[in-house]
Amino acid sequence: MSRATATDLVYLIAIVGFILALKGLSSPKRARLGNLVGAAGMLVAVAWTFSRPEVYGTTRNLILIVVAVVVGTIIGVPAARMVKMTAMPQMVAIFNGVGGGAAALVSLTEFIALPSKSIAIYKICEVLFGVLVGAVSFSGSAIAFAKLQELMTGRPVTYPAQQPLNAALGLGILALLVASVATASTPLVVVVLALSLVLGVAFVLPIGGADVPVLISLLNSFTGLAVAASGFTLNSTLLIVAGTLVGASGILLTRMMSQAMGRSLPNILFSAFGSVITAGGGEAGEEGRPVRSGTADDIGVLLAYARKVAIVPGYGLAVAQAQHTARELADALAERGVEVYYAIHPVAGRMPGHMNVLLAEANVPYDQLKEMDEANPEMSTTDVALVVGANDTVNPAANNTPGSPIYGMPIVHADQAENIIFLKRSMRPGFAGIDNELLYDPKTTMLFGDAKDSLTKLVAAVKAA
Amino acid sequence: MIVASVGPGLLSLITVFVLAAFVGYEVVSKVPSILHTPLMSGSNAIHGIILVGTMLVLGEAHGAAQLTLGFLAVVLATLNVVGGFVVTDRMLEMFKARPTPRREAEEDKGGSAA
Numbered sequence: 001m002s003r004a005t006a007t008d009l010v011y012l013i014a015i016v017g018f019i020l021a022l023k024g025l026s027s028p029k030r031a032r033l034g035n036l037v038g039a040a041g042m043l044v045a046v047a048w049t050f051s052r053p054e055v056y057g058t059t060r061n062l063i064l065i066v067v068a069v070v071v072g073t074i075i076g077v078p079a080a081r082m083v084k085m086t087a088m089p090q091m092v093a094i095f096n097g098v099g100g101g102a103a104a105l106v107s108l109t110e111f112i113a114l115p116s117k118s119i120a121i122y123k124i125c126e127v128l129f130g131v132l133v134g135a136v137s138f139s140g141s142a143i144a145f146a147k148l149q150e151l152m153t154g155r156p157v158t159y160p161a162q163q164p165l166n167a168a169l170g171l172g173i174l175a176l177l178v179a180s181v182a183t184a185s186t187p188l189v190v191v192v193l194a195l196s197l198v199l200g201v202a203f204v205l206p207i208g209g210a211d212v213p214v215l216i217s218l219l220n221s222f223t224g225l226a227v228a229a230s231g232f233t234l235n236s237t238l239l240i241v242a243g244t245l246v247g248a249s250g251i252l253l254t255r256m257m258s259q260a261m262g263r264s265l266p267n268i269l270f271s272a273f274g275s276v277i278t279a280g281g282g283e284a285g286e287e288g289r290p291v292r293s294g295t296a297d298d299i300g301v302l303l304a305y306a307r308k309v310a311i312v313p314g315y316g317l318a319v320a321q322a323q324h325t326a327r328e329l330a331d332a333l334a335e336r337g338v339e340v341y342y343a344i345h346p347v348a349g350r351m352p353g354h355m356n357v358l359l360a361e362a363n364v365p366y367d368q369l370k371e372m373d374e375a376n377p378e379m380s381t382t383d384v385a386l387v388v389g390a391n392d393t394v395n396p397a398a399n400n401t402p403g404s405p406i407y408g409m410p411i412v413h414a415d416q417a418e419n420i421i422f423l424k425r426s427m428r429p430g431f432a433g434i435d436n437e438l439l440y441d442p443k444t445t446m447l448f449g450d451a452k453d454s455l456t457k458l459v460a461a462v463k464a465a
Numbered sequence: 466m467i468v469a470s471v472g473p474g475l476l477s478l479i480t481v482f483v484l485a486a487f488v489g490y491e492v493v494s495k496v497p498s499i500l501h502t503p504l505m506s507g508s509n510a511i512h513g514i515i516l517v518g519t520m521l522v523l524g525e526a527h528g529a530a531q532l533t534l535g536f537l538a539v540v541l542a543t544l545n546v547v548g549g550f551v552v553t554d555r556m557l558e559m560f561k562a563r564p565t566p567r568r569e570a571e572e573d574k575g576g577s578a579a
Contacts, residue, residue: 014514018511018514019488019492021507021511022489022492022493022504022507022508022511023492023493025493025496025500025503025504025507025508025553026492026493026495026496026500026504027497027500028497028500031500031503031504031507031557032554032557032558034507035503035507035510035550035553035554035557036554038507038510038511038550039510039550039554042510042511042513042514042516042546042550045514045517046516046517046520046546049517049520049521050520052521052524054521054524054525055520055521055524056524057524057525058524058525061523061524061525061526061532061535062524064523064532064535064536064539065520065523065524065539067536068523068536068539068540068543069516069539069543071540071543072539072540072541072542072543072544072546072547073543073547075540075544076543076544076546076547076548076551077547077548077551079548080547080548080551080552080555081551081555083552088502088506088552088555088556089502091548091552092502092505092506092509092549092552094548095509095510095513095544095545095548095549095552096509096512096545096549098541098542098544098545098548099509099512099513099515099541099542099545099549101538101541102515102516102518102519102538102539102541102542102545103512103515103518105519105534105535105537105538105541106515106518106519106522106538108534109522109526109531109534109535109538110522112530112531112534113522113525113526113527113531122475213502213505216505217501217505220505220508220509220512223509223512224508224511224512227512227514227515227518228482228485230515230518231478231518232475232478232482234518234521234522235474235478236517236518236521237478237481238514238517239514239515239517239518240478240481240482240485241481241485242511242512242514243512243514243515244482244485244486244489245485245488245489245492245508245511246489246508246509246511246512247486247489248485248486248487248488248489248490249489249490249492249493249504249508250489250505250508251490252489252490252493252494253493253496253501253504253505253508256496256501257501257505297495297497298497300497301497301500302497465497
């Protein structure tokens, strides 16, 4: 077997590892294993690359490579190990950014190394794509990091004439790209790199801190594409496949993340531009307020991996005769070691004690039933409050909106739980006919449908998780 | 003009690219939302494969400019790889299956105390 064939085979093994890693990372059971499989693939590919004559051919260069890898490891491992759990998103941002930067540098360096006269046009296009996208990812990630790390304001940064300026920047880069293709001049490509860095900053500045995770996912996908472009430049199937896998899955993941937030991607990326146009226009109306809705599978996983779950039953549960299914869900969760309790509002349902009766009928263990006053102190340590067909009895307006018809009514403090899930048939207000602020809370996920159907789906999802 | 310069080698690379795009899209078609961040982080580590590209470029670099850019690229790519995988692993530690249901755990505790 020739060396080139062996290299291709080893790289194929690495590629299979990457695909299995992505597959594994999509399910909670195999996620950690998936990540290890990916790391193993990476190790195999990098280790084998050291045996290639291109790498060890020049001793000086080989030493530089080893030193660079050691430097990167010495900085990277402790940084990744010591960072607090809450700071993880910005670490992802920064590690993504350096990957984009590396891809841009590979494209640029390879371009400099090409013999100047005989460059095919498609080669220049590949290089320019790698430089442009890699650099945008690098500087964009740096700004995303600064926003999350609170080195700068997390609010959308807007300035006068932002849109025209960005348009001018885009057009300028486009013109430069055309000129670079025509002339194959190295200085022009360096200018493209510089302007791409500016573009990345301009792209990220107007995006608010809460939306930055979605943005990082998008930039992650960009880096994947930049790596694929470098793969074309270097004629490397390994780089093309791995980069494209990340590029394609990253775009899908970005869409899923924005959907989970109840927003569209263009809305996340460009809404601050809109706020420049309508400056002083005031708050958006009630209609079209973003509501986050999830799938039963999503919520099932959230429940299955929670420590403490509160079920807050209401009229919807009674109407749907869902008390038996609710108990099934509680049992499935308890089997996994999740602590489950029911938080019973005295007037939940349509009559006092309605819920206790229903749940007793379903043989819910007595010690799981907690009256409102007993349940409320527990709420702040509860991971998930699962509100089944209740609405007014968890409406924070009762506490904080003096004008509200229900102001002063004691409520179950589902709003204090880490996550709130509403099983509800629609966005229609509850019995009291007033809007519930909690439905729009960023911690809230809606699962629309009949309470019994939804609970049945959740039971299945929890068992599968 | 561009098409005229495309050889069979490039075409097979494009084929690989298109197929990989479909695989990437399909393989993550269903992800529960609590895994969105770990998946993002894990795929972030995977594009660290640019490390292989940076090594090849630096290995064949000539002159100060190429050597400097290549060296910087290898450092950045290494950061991407090691940081990416370590961060992902730390995130996923949180998803470790709980060892035993609570009741058994309590019995264990009781047993050791007795």
